[in-house]
Amino acid sequence: MNFDLSEEQQMLNDSLRRFVTNEYGFEKRGEIISSGTGINRATWSNFAEMGLLGFTFPEDYDGLGGNAIDTMVVMENFGRGLVVEPYLATVVLAGGLIRDAGNDAQKADILPGIASGERLLALAHYEPGARYNLSHVQTTARKDGDHFLISGQKTAVLHGGQANQLIVSARTSGGVNDESGLSLFLVDSSAKGVKVDDFATHDGHRTAEISFSNVTVSADNLIGAIDEAFPAIEKAVDLGIAALCAEAVGAMEAMNAATLEYIKTRKQFGVPIGKFQVLQHRMADMFIQTEQAKTMAILAASEAGSDDLASRREAISMAKTLVGQAARYVGQQGVQLHGGMGVTDEMFAAHLFKRLTLINLLFGDADHHLAQVSDGLLTTTA
Amino acid sequence: MNFDLSEEQQMLNDSLRRFVTNEYGFEKRGEIISSGTGINRATWSNFAEMGLLGFTFPEDYDGLGGNAIDTMVVMENFGRGLVVEPYLATVVLAGGLIRDAGNDAQKADILPGIASGERLLALAHYEPGARYNLSHVQTTARKDGDHFLISGQKTAVLHGGQANQLIVSARTSGGVNDESGLSLFLVDSSAKGVKVDDFATHDGHRTAEISFSNVTVSADNLIGAIDEAFPAIEKAVDLGIAALCAEAVGAMEAMNAATLEYIKTRKQFGVPIGKFQVLQHRMADMFIQTEQAKTMAILAASEAGSDDLASRREAISMAKTLVGQAARYVGQQGVQLHGGMGVTDEMFAAHLFKRLTLINLLFGDADHHLAQVSDGLLTTTA
């Protein structure tokens, strides 16, 4: 039982903190967001050189053999600087899926390309009307000779418009909400029948709605066993949730630092507003919430890779619940304590708030995950 | 649309406020509670003389023809002074039931006796395991010639140990949770087969567990139509809830006054603790919650007598929800602001807190009533 980062993780943490502070400032970030793709290729290459893009891939595929704790270190720093590049989409979600569920050929084909920064992938899983129900898939993949024909509509595809390839979940059997009967396919974004609507998001990221109309995919591009993709999807999303929890913690720490700085300097009634006890206690509560969220982000990272499903489900959902609630509180109060300035686009606090808000919505909000924990109480006995 | 008390109600309010302040002090109340029955007969007679005990009964039965707003005025003052006499049990619940569902003979027999203070009645309805489910009744009344034989167990019978007669709900047909199939009977407390376990409550009132073992009741003592008592029970309980909401508002106002007084005088660090902004805002929130609870108590009183069931259900359950939540907040924070003194039996605040806590539990806590409102959204369309 110990909570210490390894020496390597500590070094990684230090260098990322430097990077974010020195090379990912407010203005530069603004420029990246307003650029065409919302991604800075130089920054992305920089990440590749630092080894970040293949951190958790096996060494055989140009990775460093890292784990979810390493991802936590990365994401916490990305949260601190509100890094908008598609690390979650490409590395954690898509890369993680290929790593955990792909066959050797797929790994050899894809992972080195992600690690080098050349390839961007995205996971196209959620569908309209599914809300946060992970097994709700209506997109179909119909076997047609040695090919599959994929048809359906995907939503909330993180950085889907920037990806060269998509990992698409589709129903190969079963009913709309069934966990069994799901399969995963690798689809080129440029394939015939793929239509991508790319949107900016309020927090400077990108998301896409993607429709598939009889898109032909060769059987080689099936990832894992047919009909049995659900566990791999769930695990990828859980790894994504753990990464988001860490990112939220970084953003909360940044929000607390920015707010503390603001209330120490902003004066009203002749004194810094940080002298008002109500604001002091508010900051204390923001600090408490952040500390607890940090603990839960560690728990999420520790459990995200576990194959003990009940224990993982409880840990991940407890973490997303409390982190989501903390993100809401810290985000709202950070803005509130910034007063009028807090609701302008000029303040970093406003951007932290937007990201914290939308992190809560990604992969299930606090309500959704609390329900997971709650319903888990019906089946456990301890 | 007006929120003004009538002149008579204003007079009633003023005289009750005087009574509670001058004649129902902390020590006197303590003596009443520790007496054998927990009821002061002189006080009760006093209430009778003031007309309070028959206030809402028809004039034909020695009443004053008042309504639920009058009851609100009474209960708000009783809440302010934490009056422990069985007004809710005997007058509002039992008296209200006889008034609304009894036949002429029953009204003539019972209402004048309640109004004069000679008779105490109680409603024995809730059962073990029912929790707040109003239709969950396992007690049975079996027809036996021109009599009924009642068997079963009742719980949370407010002032059941002090009552001369009990109004007992029993199943004459249907399944355990059915709304239909319930009937009400008037049973003498001294009847053979009635066993009463009388308990003090933490807030100075009385409650009883009462078992019925083949208790013989004549058909004359059936209140209302056989199998069709549920609406009458629900209405009586709703009137009880409205009364409790008003009582809670009185207790919250008393708590705010006591707490305000305390933090204005108690000094720490050389200043009255009411100078600390955190406590000021806490008091402001207690005040806000109380004002909203007061509004909802008015709504409850206005709707409690209504026969528009959906509208009444929503109003009563909204009121009990918000009043219960406010009672919790004001109770807890009132104690907290009293510091160590707040958790001693010597302080009125502690007693207000206990009553406020238990009011939340009576007839359904905030969770239960929120669920009523919530589930109501499934059937309404507006």
Next chain:
Amino acid sequence: MDLNYTPEQEAFRAEVRQFLEDNLPDDIRERVQKRLRPDKAMTERWQKILFDKGWGASTWPKEFGGTGWDPIQQIIFEEECALAGAPRQLDFGLRMVAPVIMTFGNDEQKQRFLPGIVSGEDWWCQGYSEPGAGSDLASLRTSAKREGDHYIVNGQKTWTTLGQHADWIFCLVRTSNEGKPQQGISFLLIDMNTPGIEVRPIIMLDGEHEINEVYFDNVKVPAENLIGEENQGWTYAKFLLGHERTGLANVGQWKAMMKRLKEVARQEQDGQRPLIENTRFRDRLAQLDAELRALELTVLRVLTDKRGPGPQASILKIRGTEIGQQLFEMLMEAGGQDASAHISEALELDYNGPRAGSMEATPSAGDYFNMRKLSIFGGSNEIQRNIISQLVLGL
């Protein structure tokens, strides 16, 4: 005590409803109900329609061109307008500067300014806050120096909502540095076309242009534009705060929004069921519904109280803004992950392009972000709690 509306009040409600049905243009209704980008012309058109009916100023006495309605009628009117999808009328003229002019202005000022407000010809904005004077408004520094029959105004105002459209601004300016900060403040009306005024946009966190900075560089303002007496402006500003009763809680808007939220919860899908069948979402909806009901009745209780609202109006401000913010938060949450997308073009009426999720999801996150202002502007909720603890509780 009677919580029912009288038959006269119900008849009035029916009349308002009918008028709205007949006269509220469809494009305006659509724009409001879809929560599209607000539009100056829309506000002006609607004000003109109301004005033509004689309903341009629901809160004014008849002598100034108002309706002369009592508070309950005002509430009914507002509520029906909101439920029908009418745009909010512009508060700055109708509810803020007008009462000050009526109460403290001279006859000439009343004749000169009030007609343009009720007809909607003049667009007003507010010049109170300054970069260094937010919650501590009395520390404002924008100066007005008397020179002959003019004032020369220098300084900067900020958080000027919709100032980019304004013809006029009512300002608190410093005319004296003697005594307490509150004592040297005056209330001045300034034509926005006067040379030396510059309006610079502040972009809000939702990416929209709604608020502004207003700079004054030797702006020459006729002395006849001074309201009341010099150095008495603080008194008029406080009057204004006390006067603003019904608008604070915003009940009509929130009732319309709650209705919408319930509809959205029935439309949005949560797997194989409508979102309303999700107990957790529905419970929170129910809680908010109950709180809104309490707010609505509390407003009516305060309004019909002969003693007037006084500082207890702070309750309405606090609860009104908290409930409003939660409504927008739930609307966003109803959109789920699709609420993330920021599709600026989709806030225009003629947008027909792609969107993420439902029509309702499109504006939801931006609205939620924007609405954080509610607990900050107009006297932050912390300031409101200070007011309650000081003026109501005597702490």
Next chain:
Amino acid sequence: MDLNYTPEQEAFRAEVRQFLEDNLPDDIRERVQKRLRPDKAMTERWQKILFDKGWGASTWPKEFGGTGWDPIQQIIFEEECALAGAPRQLDFGLRMVAPVIMTFGNDEQKQRFLPGIVSGEDWWCQGYSEPGAGSDLASLRTSAKREGDHYIVNGQKTWTTLGQHADWIFCLVRTSNEGKPQQGISFLLIDMNTPGIEVRPIIMLDGEHEINEVYFDNVKVPAENLIGEENQGWTYAKFLLGHERTGLANVGQWKAMMKRLKEVARQEQDGQRPLIENTRFRDRLAQLDAELRALELTVLRVLTDKRGPGPQASILKIRGTEIGQQLFEMLMEAGGQDASAHISEALELDYNGPRAGSMEATPSAGDYFNMRKLSIFGGSNEIQRNIISQLVLGL
């Protein structure tokens, strides 16, 4: 980073569990698990059993008769004791005065006082608060005047928990009125049997006698009972606050209580189903369960942090008490209306009379009322937030 216990730690847990299974008397377990009235003899018996095993002082170093366990072992021990239904050991001696004696006491004091604490022979209580000195502890006025080789103590202490049983009291007393209030305070150990001491009960809001006032009327205390230096008592008191790490959060107790709450939710009926199937109740249970998990891991994180907890321990105090209070609140709510009944006799082991509702409902409201003290005593949660904002945030 590894959130799993090591095999050695798991083995240790198994050893503790086995010991408890073999040695915790059934009547004690029953009394604790049914939350009956605490009993001095029970606490003493259990302390003796632990002492005989060599486990009397889980937080002490071996040299003073402690176990020498590391923080994780201490946590495991506490948690297993709580889960097994062992009574809480008495903090006042083991965790409060003992560390002060070990750190600042002289050898003679160590030899004289520590053995009685670990064996349970001496019952200690705390004399800190006074009627005028609660949150503002430094303003205390109980005086100790040096006269020859004695101090003469006069004054009054209050909120003295379980002082009615005590053999000894450790007191903060005023030995000087010069300088800041903090500077003239000394730390004195006083035999409760000394003439001039009077203990008066304060009845708590649940009707129980747990706390006391202690009056000192010319009480003669040998000067050798002074810990450390005269007028340095504030330093020792602060040390004590910083030293008290794991106990603050009370995680072991709360985990046991959470387990109980889940059992209760499965046992209590809600109409035709167990209460756990009530979504609203279960959701709140799940929320609390998650918060407790966060607290548990935060305690472990703080304990294994080489920098030590420092003022961040205030987080643990705040969250620990908030969670504890909610646990008791939910236990009460599980009882429903039956929780109202106040059956004082039923808090004894041999009670066989009638009760309202389940066995669990009987103590539930009283416990809930009693536990409001958690956020008040030991430095109120408001004071803890002051500490965080000042010492952690620098505000």
